[in-house]
Amino acid sequence: MGIYSSLVEIVGKDRVSNSAADLYLYSRDSGAQPPGRADYVVLPKTAEEVQKIVRLAGSEDIPITPLGGGLALSALVVPQRGGIVLDMKRMDRILEVDEMNRYAVIEAGVSQGALREYLKKNHPRLQHSTPEAPPTATVTANTLIQGHGHISPRYGVNSDMIGGMEVVLPTGEITRIGSCALDRKWFTRGPMPELAGLFVGWYGTTGIVTKISIKLFPKPAFREVMVFQTDDIDLLPEAIFEVMYLDLAEDFFLITQEKPDWMNHAFLVVIVSGHFKEEIDFKKKVYKDLFKQFKGRKTIQFVEDLHPALEKRFLDVPPLAALAADFRQGGGFQYTGAILPIDKVPEAWRKGIEIAHRYGMICSYVHQVLLGNSIMFGFNYSFNRADETDIEKAQMALADSNRVTLELGGMIWKGEKPAQQMVLEKMDPNTAELIKRVKGLLDPKGIMNPGNWERE
Numbered sequence: 001m002g003i004y005s006s007l008v009e010i011v012g013k014d015r016v017s018n019s020a021a022d023l024y025l026y027s028r029d030s031g032a033q034p035p036g037r038a039d040y041v042v043l044p045k046t047a048e049e050v051q052k053i054v055r056l057a058g059s060e061d062i063p064i065t066p067l068g069g070g071l072a073l074s075a076l077v078v079p080q081r082g083g084i085v086l087d088m089k090r091m092d093r094i095l096e097v098d099e100m101n102r103y104a105v106i107e108a109g110v111s112q113g114a115l116r117e118y119l120k121k122n123h124p125r126l127q128h129s130t131p132e133a134p135p136t137a138t139v140t141a142n143t144l145i146q147g148h149g150h151i152s153p154r155y156g157v158n159s160d161m162i163g164g165m166e167v168v169l170p171t172g173e174i175t176r177i178g179s180c181a182l183d184r185k186w187f188t189r190g191p192m193p194e195l196a197g198l199f200v201g202w203y204g205t206t207g208i209v210t211k212i213s214i215k216l217f218p219k220p221a222f223r224e225v226m227v228f229q230t231d232d233i234d235l236l237p238e239a240i241f242e243v244m245y246l247d248l249a250e251d252f253f254l255i256t257q258e259k260p261d262w263m264n265h266a267f268l269v270v271i272v273s274g275h276f277k278e279e280i281d282f283k284k285k286v287y288k289d290l291f292k293q294f295k296g297r298k299t300i301q302f303v304e305d306l307h308p309a310l311e312k313r314f315l316d317v318p319p320l321a322a323l324a325a326d327f328r329q330g331g332g333f334q335y336t337g338a339i340l341p342i343d344k345v346p347e348a349w350r351k352g353i354e355i356a357h358r359y360g361m362i363c364s365y366v367h368q369v370l371l372g373n374s375i376m377f378g379f380n381y382s383f384n385r386a387d388e389t390d391i392e393k394a395q396m397a398l399a400d401s402n403r404v405t406l407e408l409g410g411m412i413w414k415g416e417k418p419a420q421q422m423v424l425e426k427m428d429p430n431t432a433e434l435i436k437r438v439k440g441l442l443d444p445k446g447i448m449n450p451g452n453w454e455r456e
């Protein structure tokens with residue numbers, strides 16, 4: 001039997017395609033990386049279907065590329081060597097919300113928007129850490145790529161929020177990780193050997209996660225935004241340190257854009273939240289006082305007349321901070337997500353402006369402060385996807401900002417293939433060898449998202 005017929009036998013005709021139109025769409029994403037080649041698209045509904053697909057792929061030596069929302073933008077879901085794109089979106093059930101123990105168990109295709117709306121309606125006192133990504137991004141893939149959400153400055157990156165997992169291994173076994181491997185509660189992934197780490201940060205090269213338990217957090221009744229502005233970039237590390245040291249912010253991000261002129265400053269956006277109005281008033285006063293005479297100077301100012309439209313966008317969950325991005329005609333967008341130490345912010349800021357100007361772009365940044373000791377520093381590039389030259393410029397700008405990130409001692413988050421090559425080259429050879437060995441152990445046939453996390 002041919003591959004297509006075997007796939008139909010597993011999931012039914014409606015959930016397999018090899019039509020040219022579908023394959024075109026599944027062979028690319030909206031970032032600046034070149035397209036790949038999908039041969040089949042399959043949308044499983046159960047872990048057992050995933051298991052059968054994986055076994056088929058293993059016996060036929062066909063690559064599998066898992067796909068969530070496809071919004072990581074760095075071609076992590078673009079098949080490098082053909083094969084099956086496994087679109088997880090039909091696995092979209094929210095299986096359980098345990099209010100008392102504050103977690104939700106969901107299937108891998110549940111989107112950010114779906115979980116957010118479900119919680120709002122059924123568990124209004126709880127929330128999950130929501131990235132600024134479009135609402136169709138999946139909760140699972142976001143945790144697997146070590147994403148971050150609107151409460152990350154307070155509670156940690158989203159991979160820290162995994163309480164358990166169900167994974168189909170590349171060899172076909174269905175495995176459980178965390179307390180759900182022992183009992184029916186999915187409340188914690190330890191204490192036991194940290195197996196979740198075998199699937200977090202691997203870009204789908206070690207297995208297919210079919211269910212996940214995600215931690216939920218209190219949802220305070222009141223939230224307000226405060227915006228401060230400065231032109232003294234060198235003050236930013238200390239300003240970030242002090243805001244985080246006070247430990248009163250729910251979210252904290254920095255934005256800037258060269259155009260329009262009114263945005264050409266560094267804006268520090270601090271979201272404060274609380275269960276009581278008095279708590280909010282107190283927090284706001286503390287932050288206002290902090291910047292009144294910051295380091296004996298008046299160089300960081302409170303923005304008194306924040307436009308109501310901006311206030312609403314910042315307060316939305318997730319916030320629309322990417323409004324600072326220079327979105328252009330043609331819809332292309334990609335960024336180097338540099339995870340940097342706080343003290344490197346001014347240098348990265350200046351170098352980012354140089355890079356943008358080198359390729360005829362205006363500079364726009366969105367940075368989220370993570371837990372106080374690092375920042376997700378987004379070197380944003382938008383481009384026209386119908387213009388080859390524009391795409392090339394974006395690729396070169398990405399290469400330059402990836403290089404700068406590594407020179408500054410940073411890490412590249414969700415890097416595209418050339419970025420992964422740079423990281424592997426710089427990495428301690430024993431670490432790179434360990435990555436290779438773990439991959440080989442879990443995926444002896446090399447069928448899982450090949451081309452990623454491997455040296456050319």
Ligand SMILES: Cc1cc2nc3c(=O)[nH]c(=O)nc-3n(C[C@H](O)[C@H](O)[C@H](O)COP(=O)(O)OP(=O)(O)OC[C@H]3O[C@@H](n4cnc5c(N)ncnc54)[C@H](O)[C@@H]3O)c2cc1C
Nearest residue numbers: 068069070071072076131132133138141142147148204209
């Ligand atoms: C405007 C904009 C703003 C953004 N802001 C943020 C932000 O604030 N925070 C943030 O974290 N991200 C942000 N992102 C980046 C990205 O969109 C998100 O991280 C998103 O959650 C990725 O999820 P996805 O479902 O689209 O993943 P995909 O792109 O579909 O997949 C990402 C990786 O995970 C693998 N994968 C997918 N599903 C599985 C599975 N079930 N098992 C194993 N591997 C799997 C894929 O193969 C791929 O390697 C933003 C993107 C845009 C466009």
